[in-house]
Each structure stands twice: as C-alpha cells, then as structure tokens.
Amino acid sequence: MDYSQFLAMKQEIALLCVFLLVFLYDTFMPRESQKGLPVFTVVLMLLATAAGFCSHCLGTSCQSEVFGGMYFTSPVVAAIKTILNIGVVIVLIQSIKWAGGELMIMRRGEFYELLLVTLFGMYLMVSARHFLVFVIGLECASLPLAAMVAFDKNRYESHEAAIKYILTAVFSSAVFMMGLSFVYGLTGSLYFDKIYAAVFGAESTLLVMAVAFVIAGIGFKLSLVPFHLWTADVYQGAPTSVTSYLSVISKGATAFAFLVVMAQVFGSVYSQVWEWMMYALIILTITVGNLFAIRQRNMKRFLAFSSISQAGYIMLGVIAYNALGLAAMMFYILVYIFSNLGAFGVIGAIENATGKVSMDDYRGLSKTNPKLSFVMMLAMFSLAGIPPFAGFFSKFFIFTGALQGASVAIYVLVLIALINTIISLYYYLLVVKAMYISEDECPVKNFKSACSERIGMWIAVAGILFLGLVSPVYDTLIELAANSEIATYFLR
C-alpha cells in the first residue's frame, strides 16, 4: 500500500491532530489548568483553519483521488472544509463561557472531543466518493451530536431533545441505507462515478424509489420539510452552543454533501427523476418553515424554524444545477454561518447571564443592552436579506444561480421563494420590534457579557457587514466552483 496517499487528506489529518492534542490536554493536564482547554481548542482550530486557508492561497490544494477513488479532494472541497472550519471557530469562541462554567468541570473535554469528531465525519461526508465512506461520515457526524444534545444533564429538555434526535437520526439512516441497497442492486457498485455511469438514461421505478429514499435520508439531517419534525424540539432542548453548531455547521456540511451526491451520483437522471422531487421539497420547506416560525415565542425554536426555511433557500443551489448555483450555495452557507451565529451569540449571552430565552423577555432590550440588541438586529436583517448586509447578496446569488435554468417551473419556484422572503421579513422584524419598540416594565437588566462572547459577536458582525461588500470573496468562490470537478457533472 502506498502510504503517501494519506498526504492528500491534509485537512483531515490537521483536524485529527487538533483532536489528539485536545484529548491529551484533557487527559493529562492537571485539574487547575483544565480551565484553559476551551481557549486551547480555539487556538488549535484557528491554526488548522489558517493552514487550510494558506494552502488555498499558495495553490497547494490540488485535485487528487486516493484509496482507489473512495476519497476525493480538490480546491473546491478544501474551500468547503475551510468554510466549515471558520464556522466551527466562531462556535467554539462563543461556547467558551458556557464550557467554562462550574457544571461542565468534569465534562469539558468531552464536549470538544465530540465536536471535533463530528466535524471529522462531516469532512468525510464532503470528500467521500464511495457510499461506504459517505455512510461512515454521516454516522460519525450525527451520532456524537446526539450525545452533545444530551449534554445538559440537569435539564430535562436536554434528555428529551436527545432521545428525539437519536431516534430520528437512526430512522433516517435506516431509510437512507435502504435507498443505498436499492442503488446497489440496480448498479452493482457503490462508487459514485460507477453509479453515475450505470444509471445514465435509466428509468426504472426502483431508481425513483432509491432516489426518494436517499433524499429522505439526507433530508432528515437537513431538516427539509416533511422530515423536519425533530428540528424545533432538538434545537430548543439542546444547550445553546450545540444548537448553534447543529444549525450552521451540521446543516452546511450536509447541504454540500447532498449537492455532491445529487450531482455526482444521480446527476444523469436529474430531469427524469429528482428535479420535481426537489421542487416539491423546496416549496414545502420554505413555506412551512416560515409559517411555523411566525408563531414561535421561544427564541431557539424560532431560529429552528427560521433555519428550516433557510435550508430551503440553500436547496435552491442544488436545484440550480450549475456552477453558479454551487458557488452561490457556498457563499450562502458562509453568510448563513455568520448571521445565524450572530443571533445565537446574543441568545447564548442573554441565556448565560439571565437564563431567559423567550421573545417576550427581549422587550425593551435596546434600552438596557443597546449593543446586544444592535447585533441581534443586524443578524435578523441579514437573515431576512435586507440590502446592505451580507444576507441580501447571498439570497441574490442563489436566486441568480437558480434562474440560470430559465424554465417556467424554476421561475415559479423562485417567485414562491421571493414571496416567502417577505413573509420571513415579518417574523424577523418581530424580534427587532420586541427589542426596539415594545415597552416592558422589567426588561432584561443591563449586564456585561463575557469577553469571549463579545469576540464571537464582533466576528459575526464583521462577517454580516463586509462579506457582501468585499467582492473577492464571491469572486474566489465563483472561480473555484467554475473550475471544480462538480461543475463537469452539471452539463445536462
């Protein structure tokens, strides 16, 4: 065996090193220095992210296929992993305060180890070009998350959320693997490219069923609408740091993996088999997510439904089925990471200080905590897509990408998505109204949030303000996507 193959897995190896160092620190450092573990993890993750970034700038992240074609990496895949890394760094920074608490003293290391393992699973998922590796990545990404959801041992909701998450996760992976077994029966292979070649032009009922099962299986993880029922409960019950991780990183990674699977495995039957399925899913996801978000009072539940509808917008990048759609999706997820983490940063800060998570508690927040409410307002504007902020540009690109299709159906789809943007504006502004306009006798008292939380929020705000205006970001992404190997599958 040629061991130099492992060199292609630079980012995985970097992550593994981070994991091992964190593990060693957790196991062998004396108890007094355990407090430094969160900062230690953040620094290591920052180094890993910077390494990935530099390797992109230096042009050393080349395209290679190793382990008999089971693992694949290319500049675009590396960029996807770097985007995930950036999100993880922000999540880690925001979780320092929570992880430093007294309740966490015995389990601080476990949180970071589980988090890094799930990230490793997501890397595998994005890089897999064989379904065995993909399934291992998927499970590696979802099982430790269940343990993370159950992390707040003293809160009953945490257990309830965890059991809901693990049962739906296992159920969805069973459905997903059933779909894979049909694919295997049809084509006799689990390699992406072999399946692509084998199903070319095929039109069988079994194939439709297999694709439906695969979409359903991944749809559970992405919380697309008929499969979204776990989302709100899990987001509400999980600790806020885990919720933010679930809503941005887990969702972003799964979305990329979904795009890769749909393009490179079932790309040859795009219009016959899964185009109409995706239309139905997207319309349902965006609309139902929006309508349910309106009536939520708990901020975490509210953001859960908002993230469901955002997943629908992200799926527009899949249905676009062109290089611009891929670039738009990457940019959308990057922006979504910053905006959602801005919102979760504020929620986490207020929860850590006062324990309040209801929208009613946010009344009059602008009087007592003007800076926090300003961050929240920016995050809400960005999520809703109001022009100068990054969210507008990401929505703009994803609609442009989808409209390249130029068929009536896709125009109708984008129109529905646009109408839903207006509905979403309503409920995002409900939060802003609660903070700035509503009066309350006893608003949340003025408090000073922890230094780490402030840094996390500053990064999020910087992303929200500048990502849309700094054009090199999306220029790079568009260039990467256009030259990527995935783009070659888009030729219909």
Next chain:
Amino acid sequence: MELKAIYFLIPSLIMFCCGLFGFITRRNMIAMLISLELMLNAVDMNFVIFNRFLFPGQLEGMFFTLFAIAIAAAETALAIAIIINVFRASHNIDVRTLNEMKF
C-alpha cells in the same frame, strides 16, 4: 426448487415494513429501538442478497453490511444510554410523556 433472489428480498422488505410500522405505532422507547434495529437488519439483508445473487463476483455489498452492523451497534448503544438518562429524569420510557416541548 431453485432459490431466487425474490424469495429473500420479500422477507427483507416485510422486515423493513414491520420495523417501520413498529417505529410509528410503538410507544415504548425500547420497542421503538427494536423496530429500528429490524429496519437496519433488513437493509443488511438486502445488501447481502443483492451481492450474492446479482453480483456474485464481488464483495462490496458484504463489506457494506459489516460496516452497517458496526454502525447499528454504535447507534443502539448510544440510544440506550440516552433512554437510561430519560428514565432517570422522568422514571418513564413511554414516548407519550415526552411532551414538554411541542409545536
């Protein structure tokens, strides 16, 4: 009598559907977990059957099954741990009582 793939595929499909039905109708978490296990085993059977009957020259399906079994075991272990946690918190493993958060 010649054994065809269909004689094996239909039981595995029935197994999958039984698991699905059980998952939806059962109210005891352990029973739900058993139903999930049935579904996962039906998947494993499917892979083995396809491999044995359609592509006898290769081993891809068998290997997938081996990994799937390992993954299923991990899933079950984790799920049982969480069920025990729930039981400690509420002294009950009926899913109908897990209704603190809804809608």
